Amino acid sequence: MEFSGILSYVVSLAIMAGIYAIFCLGLNIQWGYTGLFNIGIAGFFCIGAYTSAMITTPMPSGIYAQYVHQIFGLNLPFIFGLLGAAIVCGIIALLIGIPTLRLGEDYLAIATLGIAETIRLIFNNEQWLANGPRGLMDMPQPFHNLVSPQNYNYIYLVITIIAMIIIYMAIEKAIRSPWGRVLRAIREDEGSASMSGKDIFNFKMQSLIFGSMVMGIGGALYAHYTKAISPSVFTPLYGTFIIWVMLMAGGSGNNKGAILGAYVIWGIWVGTKFVTDFLPYTLQSRAPYIRFLIIGILLEIILLYRPQGLMGEEKRISKLID
Amino acid sequence: MFELIVYGIVLGSIIALGAIGLTMVYRIVGFANFAHGEFMTAGAYVALFIVSILLPWIGFPDSRFVPLSFGWRMVIAFPITMGAVALLAILADKILYKKLRTKKSGAVILAMSSLGASFIIRMTILIIWGSDYIFYRPGLMRPALHLPLGIKIRPDQIFIFCAAIFLVILLHLFLKRTKMGKAMRATADNTDLALVTGIDTERIISWTWAIGGGLAAAGGVLYGIDVQLHPGMGWNFLIPIFAATILGSIGNIYGALIGGFVIGIAQQVSTAFLAPTYKLAVAFMIMIIILLVRPQGIFGKE
Numbered sequence: 001m002e003f004s005g006i007l008s009y010v011v012s013l014a015i016m017a018g019i020y021a022i023f024c025l026g027l028n029i030q031w032g033y034t035g036l037f038n039i040g041i042a043g044f045f046c047i048g049a050y051t052s053a054m055i056t057t058p059m060p061s062g063i064y065a066q067y068v069h070q071i072f073g074l075n076l077p078f079i080f081g082l083l084g085a086a087i088v089c090g091i092i093a094l095l096i097g098i099p100t101l102r103l104g105e106d107y108l109a110i111a112t113l114g115i116a117e118t119i120r121l122i123f124n125n126e127q128w129l130a131n132g133p134r135g136l137m138d139m140p141q142p143f144h145n146l147v148s149p150q151n152y153n154y155i156y157l158v159i160t161i162i163a164m165i166i167i168y169m170a171i172e173k174a175i176r177s178p179w180g181r182v183l184r185a186i187r188e189d190e191g192s193a194s195m196s197g198k199d200i201f202n203f204k205m206q207s208l209i210f211g212s213m214v215m216g217i218g219g220a221l222y223a224h225y226t227k228a229i230s231p232s233v234f235t236p237l238y239g240t241f242i243i244w245v246m247l248m249a250g251g252s253g254n255n256k257g258a259i260l261g262a263y264v265i266w267g268i269w270v271g272t273k274f275v276t277d278f279l280p281y282t283l284q285s286r287a288p289y290i291r292f293l294i295i296g297i298l299l300e301i302i303l304l305y306r307p308q309g310l311m312g313e314e315k316r317i318s319k320l321i322d
Numbered sequence: 323m324f325e326l327i328v329y330g331i332v333l334g335s336i337i338a339l340g341a342i343g344l345t346m347v348y349r350i351v352g353f354a355n356f357a358h359g360e361f362m363t364a365g366a367y368v369a370l371f372i373v374s375i376l377l378p379w380i381g382f383p384d385s386r387f388v389p390l391s392f393g394w395r396m397v398i399a400f401p402i403t404m405g406a407v408a409l410l411a412i413l414a415d416k417i418l419y420k421k422l423r424t425k426k427s428g429a430v431i432l433a434m435s436s437l438g439a440s441f442i443i444r445m446t447i448l449i450i451w452g453s454d455y456i457f458y459r460p461g462l463m464r465p466a467l468h469l470p471l472g473i474k475i476r477p478d479q480i481f482i483f484c485a486a487i488f489l490v491i492l493l494h495l496f497l498k499r500t501k502m503g504k505a506m507r508a509t510a511d512n513t514d515l516a517l518v519t520g521i522d523t524e525r526i527i528s529w530t531w532a533i534g535g536g537l538a539a540a541g542g543v544l545y546g547i548d549v550q551l552h553p554g555m556g557w558n559f560l561i562p563i564f565a566a567t568i569l570g571s572i573g574n575i576y577g578a579l580i581g582g583f584v585i586g587i588a589q590q591v592s593t594a595f596l597a598p599t600y601k602l603a604v605a606f607m608i609m610i611i612i613l614l615v616r617p618q619g620i621f622g623k624e
Contacts, residue, residue: 035430037430037433037434039356039437098614099610099613099614099617100613102617103613103617105429105430106353106354106429106430106433107568107613107617109354109356109430109433110354110561110564110568110609111609111610111613113356113560113561114561114564114605114606114609114610115606117561117602117603117606118602118603118606121599121600121602121603122603124599125597125599125600236557237441241437241441244434244437248434285452286448286449286452289445289448289449290445290449292441292445293441293442293445293446293449295441296438296439296441296442296445297442299434299435299438300418300435300438300439300442303418303422303427303431303434303435303438304418304421304422307425307427307431
C-alpha cells in the first residue's frame with residue numbers, strides 16, 4: 001500500500017476512535033463520576049444517529065417516497081442534527097431514569113439493557129418510522145464542497161476532534177464544580193451524601209441525562225460519518241460492550257483516560273483484524289467472533305488485575321492530601 | 323386465545339427455569355448475573371454436541387419416542403448437560419467472581435464481569451457452531467395434537483411443561499429436606515447469621531451456581547426441543563428472566579416460578595396484537611410497570 005493509502009486508513013481509524021471517545025466521555029459522566037451502570041449505550045447511539053439523520057435529510061419525494069419511509073425529514077444544517085440528537089437522548093434518559101434511579105444500582109442496568117433492545121426492535125419493525133431494517137442513507141456531511149470526496153475524511157476528523165474537545169472541556173468544568181463534587185460523593189457513599197441534604201435522585205438524573213446527551217452527539221457524528229445507518233449497526237457488541245471495555249481500560253473517573261481507552265481499544269480491535277487475516281480460510285468467517293472473544297477476555301483481565309485502568313482516577317483535591 | 327395461553331405456559335416454564343437460578347444467585351451470591359441467559363445457550367449447545375456428535379461417535383443407537391421428537395440420546399444428554407453447565411457456572415465463579423469477592427469489589431463490578439463472561443460464552447459458541455439456526459433433529463414433521471377449546475399443541479410442548487415442573491419439585495424437595503438445602507435457605511435469609519452459625523458460605527455459593535447453571539441449561543435444552551437453537555437465544559431470554567425475577571421478588575424461588583409463567587403468557591398473548599418480534603419488548607414493558615408500581619415484586623415486603 002502506498003503512503004497516501006495508509007494515511008487515509010489511519011484517518012478513518014482516528015475518526016471512529018474519536019466517535020467512540022465521545023461515547024466513553026458520556027459513559028464516564030454516568031459511571032466514572034456517579035456510579036450509574038448504563039448497559040444500554042447502544043440505544044442512545046441508535047436514537048442519536050437516527051434523530052440527526054432525520055433532522056438533516058429532506059423528506060423523501062417523488063419516486064424515492066415509495067421506497068424510503070421516514071416519519072419526518074427537516075433538511076436542517078448538521079449542527080441542528082447534533083443538538084436534536086442530544087435533546088432526544090436526554091428525554092429518553094429522563095424516561096428511563098424515573099422508574100429506576102430510586103432503586104438499587106442494577107435496576108438501571110437491566111432497564112437500560114431493555115430499552116436498548118426495544119429501541120432496536122422498534123426501528124427494525126416499524127417501516128414508517130425510519131425505513132425499517134434497510135435504514136436511512138445519504139446524511140449530509142458539513143463542508144463537503146470544500147475538498148474532493150476522497151479527501152473529505154480529513155475535514156471530518158477535524159470536526160470529530162473539535163466536538164470531542166468541546167465535550168471534554170464541558171465535562172471537566174462540570175466535574176470540577178460543586179455539582180461534580182456532589183456526583184462523586186454520591187458514587188462513594190450515597191447515605192452520607194443524602195444526609196448532607198443532597199437530593200440523590202435529582203443529581204443522579206442530571207448525570208444520566210447529561211451523559212446520554214453526550215452519547216446522542218456521538219451517535220449523530222457516527223451517522224454523518226458513515227452516511228448509512230440501519231438497526232443492525234446498534235448491537236450490544238458494537239454499541240455497548242466495546243465502549244465499556246474502552247472506559248475500563250482507560251480508567252473510569254478520568255476523562256483523559258476515557259479518550260485514551262477509546263483509541264487504545266479501537267487500535268487493538270482494528271489490529272486484531274490483521275492477525276485474523278492469517279487464519280486458515282475455514283476460520284475466516286468466524287474471525288469477528290474470535291476478535292470479540294479477545295475483547296471480552298481483556299475486560300475480565302482489567303477487572304481482575306487493573307480495575308483502575310491505564311490512567312486511574314485523577315485527583316480532584318490538593319495534591320498534598322492523600 | 324386459549325391456545326396462546328397454553329403456549330405461554332410452555333414458554334413460561336422455560337423462563338421460570340432461568341429465573342429460578344437467577345433469583346437464587348441474585349440473593350445468595352449477591353449480584354445480577356448477566357451471563358445467566360448464556361448458561362441457557364450453553365446448555366442447548368452442549369446437548370447438541372452430545373446428541374449429534376458424541377453419542378453417534380460411540381455408536382449409541384438413534385431412537386425416537388413417537389410422538390415426541392427425541393429419544394434415548396436426549397434422555398442421556400439431558401442430565402449430563404445440566405451437570406456440564408453447572409460445572410461451567412462454578413468455574414466462572416472460581417476464575418472470576420470469587421477473586422472479585424475477595425478483593426471486595428462492588429456488586430456492580432461483579433455484574434460487569436458477568437456481562438463480560440456472557441460475551442465470552444456467546445463468542446465461544448459462535449466460533450464453534452457459527453450463527454445458523456440449528457434443530458436437534460432436522461427435517462422432522464412434528465404434528466400437533468388437537469385438544470378441546472381449539473388448542474393445537476405438540477407432544478413435545480407437553481413434555482417441556484412436565485419436565486420443568488419435575489425439576490422445580492426436585493429443587494423444592496432439595497431445599498426443604500436436605501441439610502445443604504436448609505443451609506442455602508439460611509444463607510439466603512441472612513448471610514452474616516449463616517456465617518456465625520458455621521455454615522461454609524463459599525460451599526453454599528458453589529451449590530447455588532451449580533443449581534442455577536443446571537436449571538438454566540435445562541431451560542436452554544427444552545427451548546431447543548421446542549423451537550430451535552441459535553447463539554442469540556440466551557441473550558433474548560435475559561430480559562424475560564430478569565422481568566420474571568423482579569416480578570416474583572428477588573430471592574423468592576416460587577415468585578420466580580410464577581413470574582416466569584406470567585411473563586411467558588404475556589409474551590405469547592401479545593402476539594395476537596403485536597408482531598411476534600416484540601415479545602422481548604413486552605417482557606420489558608411489564609418489568610418497567612412493576613418497577614413503577616411495586617418495585618419489590620408481588621411477594622416482597624413493603
